[in-house]
Amino acid sequence: MPARPSASRRTVLRGAAAVPAAALGLAACSAPGGSASDTPTAPVDLGAASDVSKGGAKLYRDHNVVVSREANGTLKAYSTICTHARCPINELQGxxxxxxxxxxxxxxxxxxVVQAPATEPLPExxxxxxxxxxxxGPSA
Structure with a gap:
């Protein structure tokens, strides 16, 4: 049986260099600046009700929550942990x-969802x- 060729030094070094790059790619999909489970697990006082105008929304970054108010005055709240890669959403435009x-x-x-890559809506x-x-938050 012929002997199997051993890996060259160059092949070994290339493989070693690929490991940190792969780990870096995975880190990019983790939740920067906080844990993805940071949505309220108990009722949280977010502030004055007057802070959210009819037809508007306010992002509460510290609690990973967005609150919106419909034209009829009804409040809605959603987790702001992205359903794609579990990153905290930190920007609200309109x-x-x-x-x-x-x-x-x-x-x-x-x-x-109004633009991919996410495909699932935010949890209410x-x-x-x-x-x-x-x-x-729960039991609010």
Whole structure:
């Protein structure tokens, strides 16, 4: 049986160089600046109800929540953890949420995807106006 050729030094070095590059690529898909599980697990007072105007939205980065108010005054809240790669969304332009990781866009009024790569809408969270304060999260 013929002997199997051993890997050259060059082949070994190329493989070693590829490992950190692959790890870097995976790190780019992780949630920068926070954990993807940072959405409220208990009711959170987000601030004055008057901070969200009719037809508008406000992003609460510290809680990974966006709150919008429909024209009829109804409040809606959504998690701002991107459904594509679990990155915290940190930009709101008008009523469009923009994920800086891969460019997914969501409608802050409905949570629906308006631009891929995300395909799943943002999860809705319970929200209410409690004595002039916006309270969002489980059991709100």
């Amino acid at each position: 009523t469009t949420l923009i994920c800086s990781c891969h460019g997914s866009r969501f409608d802050a009024m409905t949570g629906k 969270l319970p929200v209410k106006d409690e004595n002039g304060r916006i309270v969002a």
